[in-house]
Amino acid sequence: MLTNTSQVLLRNIQFIENQNVLILNHEADALAVELLDAAASVTALALDFNHHQLLAKHNKPNFHAHFGHELPADAKLQTFDAVVIYFPKAKALAPYLFQLAAKHLSIGGTLIVIGENKGGVKSLAKLLPNYYSTALKRDNARHCLLFVAELNQDAPQLNINDWVSKYQLATPQGEITICNLVGVFSEKKLDQGTELLLSHLPNLSGRVLDFGCGAGVISAAMLKANSSLNVECIDINAMALKACELTLAANNMIAKVYPSDGFKQISGQFDGIISNPPFHDGLAATTQIAKDFVKSSANSLSNNGVWQIVANRNLPYADTIAAEFGQVNVPAENNKYKLYFFHK
């Protein structure tokens, strides 16, 4: 099943016929593999680990699937005849993708941008940097738009540090430096839910999971309080994982940072699980990820382990927590957020 945006790209397959194509920020389908029928080669870069998993299982000639904020080292300098960008749900990420695309396009190469009408692609002509020609709307179907432009000249060198928002944060655990990246949660300032969580951080020891680490705010605070913790930071989002690595480095801290979709790539038991868990899936708000998180984390908590999350007080967590842990402890709350705590 293809997403609406992918269906619109498929209707316009003439733009990539016999081309070496790079696809950036693709969605949750395997259109990239289908494009092999027309393209000379297809390389896909997912910024969402779940989307990457859908392509990673396909082993085909002239097909490469990667996950990350950029192509891996051995493909970093590769150029393509055409680059397709799926316009990001987080609009702030779009300029980064435009520059990344330009880095991998040959001069005169084709940029194709597709996105949902409601997602911000409408203003593409205004957003596209001047190293591209004017973006022309070439299709409008299934509530999606498709634009085409050409790379006219070399873009400035892409340096990830140019996309970092760096700020100092005074936490109850001490002062930490946050390095966040475009499109990542709480890009410019601390989230109020995370603030409540940090102001009541329980005592932790041993192996501790920061689930949905974002820019690594919680991990950095935990390590500030206790540098001997064995912290693991997971997120589904490539920009978040990179930001988390930058935050840890800026504070001279060490933790294991790796992609995971929910608990799928996490193994073993934890002495502590701490999170401001996600409640969005793309443009739609959903509590399902959070519910899955409660269930999986209950299974991953070792005996005597400590579990604490913060959630919007309107989200119906209490029933799931009661079902999994047999009790609901709320150590702190305010008019927007609640903390939930469990000691096994």
Ligand SMILES: C[S@@+](CC[C@H](N)C(=O)[O-])C[C@H]1O[C@@H](n2cnc3c(N)ncnc32)[C@H](O)[C@@H]1O
């Ligand atoms: C509410 S934010 C919290 C970020 C950070 N811990 C903080 O407090 O600033 C939730 C994070 O979960 C990540 N996320 C969303 N869906 C996920 C999934 N299925 N598996 C793992 N992480 C996910 C998001 O990318 C986001 O960084």
